[in-house]
Amino acid sequence: MKIKAVSEQYDIPADTLRYWERVGAIPAVHRDSAGYRDYDEEDLGWVSFAKCMRGAGVSIEYLIEYITLYPGGERTHQARKDLLTEQLEVIKRHLDEVQETYDRISEKVAHYDDHVEGAAKKLTR
The missing domain is CATH 1.10.1660.10 (Multidrug-efflux Transporter Regulator; Chain: A; Domain 2)
Incomplete structure (x- = not known):
């Protein structure tokens, strides 16, 4: 191709x-x-x-390191697995942060009309 x-x-x-x-x-x-x-x-x-x-946000440098190790076959198996494990942990932390942000915004959306209505009532007093 x-x-x-x-x-x-x-x-x-x-x-x-x-x-x-x-x-x-x-x-x-x-x-x-x-x-x-x-x-x-x-x-x-x-x-x-x-x-x-x-x-997923993995750096070019990480990819280069992984690709450099790859031809080493079995000899570099653990090093490649360690790199993947490290990246998995980084992505998990990022995923947790995104989930927290999602939850906060979701909560705001769920109660948005109530907040706007409450604010409007305060302004009319």
Whole structure:
């Protein structure tokens, strides 16, 4: 699959895909005989992984570190798992913060009309 199709399928600018590859946030993409990027299923898996991680707020530096370790196979298994565990904890903290914000706004919305009505009554006194 060519870069334009990957860009459209994953809603990622082609320049971003090139950047991710250039800095090592995804492994080098397979090339066709003319030297053009030709994404295979493995490449698409890495694009999907990177998009998911970036969407969760994971840094490019983290992705680079993970991708650098990946070719080490079993030897780097624990280091990669540790990185994922660390990121999971960061995302969990963020999720908790978002949930707290959601709950506060939800509470405000649920009682908004009562608050507005109460404020209006105070103004008319």
